[in-house]
Amino acid sequence: MEVVESIERIRERVLQLRAQGRRVGLVPTMGALHAGHLSLIEASRRECTATVATIFVNPAQFGPSEDFSRYPRTIDQDLAELRQAGADLVFVPRSEEIYPPGFSTFVEPSSVAAPWEGSCRPGHFRGVATVVLKLFQILPAHLGFFGQKDFQQALVIRRMVADLNLPIAIRVCPIVREADGLALSSRNRYLSQDDRHRATAISRGLRAARNRFLAGEARAELLRETVLSELRQSGITQPEYVAVADAETLAEVTEATAATVILVAARVGQTRLIDNLVLGDSNDA
Ligand code: AMP
Numbered sequence: 001m002e003v004v005e006s007i008e009r010i011r012e013r014v015l016q017l018r019a020q021g022r023r024v025g026l027v028p029t030m031g032a033l034h035a036g037h038l039s040l041i042e043a044s045r046r047e048c049t050a051t052v053a054t055i056f057v058n059p060a061q062f063g064p065s066e067d068f069s070r071y072p073r074t075i076d077q078d079l080a081e082l083r084q085a086g087a088d089l090v091f092v093p094r095s096e097e098i099y100p101p102g103f104s105t106f107v108e109p110s111s112v113a114a115p116w117e118g119s120c121r122p123g124h125f126r127g128v129a130t131v132v133l134k135l136f137q138i139l140p141a142h143l144g145f146f147g148q149k150d151f152q153q154a155l156v157i158r159r160m161v162a163d164l165n166l167p168i169a170i171r172v173c174p175i176v177r178e179a180d181g182l183a184l185s186s187r188n189r190y191l192s193q194d195d196r197h198r199a200t201a202i203s204r205g206l207r208a209a210r211n212r213f214l215a216g217e218a219r220a221e222l223l224r225e226t227v228l229s230e231l232r233q234s235g236i237t238q239p240e241y242v243a244v245a246d247a248e249t250l251a252e253v254t255e256a257t258a259a260t261v262i263l264v265a266a267r268v269g270q271t272r273l274i275d276n277l278v279l280g281d282s283n284d285a
Contacts, residue, residue: 001083003090007138010091014052014139017088022050026141026168028132031055032072032186033081036176040145041085043173052139053082054091056098060106061127072186091139098134106130110159112250116263117152117274120240125156132157136168144168148284149175149183151261151276152250175275175284177203183275195269198234202264203285205230205242206277209262213279218256220244223279227262239266247278 004010017024025044029037044051055078062068075092082090106126109118113125136144144161146154154172161170176184181203182196191199205227212226227242245252247261258280265274277285 001079001087001090003079003092005092005094005097007093007097010052010089010139013089014141017050018140018142023048023143024139024141025051026135026139026144027051027053027087028135028144028146029053029055030057030071030186031078032074032189033078034176034184034186034188036147036149036184038081038085039176040147040173041082041087043171044143044145045086047171048143050088051086052089052091052141053087054093054135054139056091056093056131056135058098058127058131059095060099060130061124063121063123066121067187072189091135098131107133107160109156110163112152112159113156115250116241116243116245117265120265125153128153129156129160133160133164133166136166141168143171145171145173147175148172148276149185150274151247151263155248155250177285181207181285183273185273187271187273190269190271192269195271198236199268199271199273201230201234201236202266202268202273202275203277206262206264206275207285210277210279210285213256213260220252220254220256220260223256223262227264231264231266236266236268239264240272241265 025048027040027044057071059068107129109125109129118125158170180200182199208230209223209226224242224244231239243263245261247259260279261276263276
């Protein structure tokens, strides 16, 4: 596994792989890797003949009061895990490589970026879309692998790829969870033992809502209340949002269908967690 820091070198290596007829999969990450990230590497290895991971904590997607400077950085362990998982190449650029002095062009993401995460984290998806477009340009891969954990992010990227005619196919992979349902996240390591326990209310709430839906309840407000009630019981009284929305447009719905997603963002202690569940997806949570 080769670790590359420069844009010039990674592009040359990816173009070489393509010239050899390899099908190249790209897995962008911010590091602090866990089994969720590694599932994307596995998905790429199943479908591609070369897998390139990137590790870059993208300053452009963090707000001024967010956790950019204290975001976990565990590069040595990350590289060991990527090697073990069978990645062929890892791109680990320094910030100035991606954002040199004078950098000033950004992607304006589609309307699907506006609600939920978009309104809680102004500028977040602009930063995400910009860095992902740059990575697609720097590493011309055939397929890009993303996690459903960041449901809205995956929609924003899919829309960008369609709208800007980017020559890459996007795969969105299922959420990897702990045995008790908590969605794996690099930020879970911030949770105190007590908060870690309380955090399970999020996936429990999502499951409870899906069970009510499967039992015949389609009223979105009641499904939403099911999640809120589960959160309240764990002392999570002010989630940032619990949205019952169309899984394509993210517009709120009043009647749920199998193509409805429930999106949750909540602070547990100091840690901001997100999770989601598509009601018709019986494999998740
Ligand atoms: P991040 O390092 O948080 O930017 O995540 C990198 C990629 O891993 C994104 O496409 C995420 O959606 C995905 N990811 C993060 N957590 C999970 C998870 N628990 N299951 C599946 N994919 C995940």
